[in-house]
Amino acid sequence: MGTHISGHRWQLPVALGAVGVLLCAATACSGATSSSGSSRQFTYWSMWKEGEPQQKVLALAVTDFEKQTGIKVKVQWQGRNNLQKLVPALNTNNVPDLVDGPYVKLVPALVATQQSLGLTSAFDTEVDGSTAGKLIPAKYLKTIDIDDAAGRPWMVPYSITSDAVWYDAAAHPELRRDPPRTWDEFIALLDRIKKDGRTPLAADGDVTGYNAAFLSTLIVRNLGPGGLKKVASDRTGKAWLDPAVLDAAKKVEQLVRGGYLIDGYKASKWPAEQQKWANGKAELMFNGSWLPTESATYAAKGFTYAAFPFPVTAAGHSSMRADFVGFAVPKKADDAKDAQRFAAFLLGKKYQDAMGRQAKVIPVRADAATSPEMADVKKALDQADSFHQQNDGVAFPGYNEKLFWAKDDELFFGKISAEEFVHQMQGAQATYWKDQPQ
Incomplete structure (x- = not known):
């Protein structure tokens, strides 16, 4: 299961999450240019298509991230074949800085071939007064192995499928x-x-x-x-x-x-x-x-x-069953640092609540809102004492x-x-x- 993930209409929330302020403070909003003076940007190949509710939440996050950091996010809303396109691209110079997908598809595409980057920087990024890594419930990490051979996380999950x-x-x-x-x-x-x-x-x-x-x-x-x-x-x-x-x-x-x-x-x-x-x-x-x-x-x-x-x-x-959908960064990424910052940014409560309420998926954050349609599954996940993928x-x-x-x-x-x-x-x-x- 997991081959089809889509959605229906929704409206955007208006509250501004604190994560942007933290990111802005951390960079003094002056990190938008490189040492050469050129604008900073990174490329993101998304698993979502334009118009899908998850895409709309991510598009909101992209807009906010660009405003708060000055870093341009070049998004390609490719849909579910983004990782199919990634695999041959890894042997070229046209490699995105950030991709997303279900765990079961990211593993063979990047991890099994040792072409994923360790995302310690993303996990250490401050989000809503915590670090991104601490916002991912530890109970899921006992079952879902997102550590690479060096013991570093290779994935930043932003939602859970069950x-x-x-x-x-x-x-x-x-x-x-x-x-x-x-x-x-x-x-x-x-x-x-x-x-x-x-x-x-x-x-x-x-x-x-x-x-x-x-x-x-x-x-x-x-x-x-x-x-x-x-x-x-x-x-x-x-x-x-x-x-x-x-x-x-x-x-x-x-x-x-x-x-x-x-x-x-x-x-x-x-x-x-x-x-x-x-x-x-x-x-x-x-x-x-x-x-x-x-x-x-x-x-x-x-x-x-x-x-x-x-x-x-x-x-x-x-x-x-509990599976992650989330971000990974290829080793050949040109701007892995900014890609990781954005991956952590999506764990802000504003975007996690939007994933729950508007996209009607299960956010990875335990304190995020969920829709009535997800109530039974969320309750079962909360009450479960063990998990499988x-x-x-x-x-x-x-x-x-x-x-x-x-x-x-x-x-x-x-x-x-x-x-x-x-x-x-x-x-x-x-x-x-x-x-x-x-």
């Missing part, structure tokens, strides 16, 4: 009172919905990462956070034959063979099934915390977004797209059984690791 089982609380007030907490309770709910002649689960089958989220979460539910990553790291592939892994695959098979998934999901084109769910043609959807902003423009009148955590299995692991942090080059997600589609589409799946993964993974550089 996932949940979404539903319309106006249609299902009983779920708000008593949501299913275990897998058996979840299946019982699906059976009741099906018995009533309704469709239990919507799924956009062409988004392979969404499909794999069921299995990856179930493996984490059975093995605990880090379990799937340990399985995927096994160079022999035999870890896929673990009974707990087979049990997770059988639960996916149960969803497929039980007829709980919406008709046509195998051949759907995103966001067709998502639209059907938002219009009451399916009752539940397991998806990311971006789902309300993505679907708001076509949701049925009176649709009330609500969610509950993915159910636990008999193993009892109940971690919540998308794909449990598995981000080996090509592994998800070419191996795990591709093979999972065969299971999710009912083409192979759970037993066939784990045995095929064992062989395919052994080949994958054999082909990787030592």
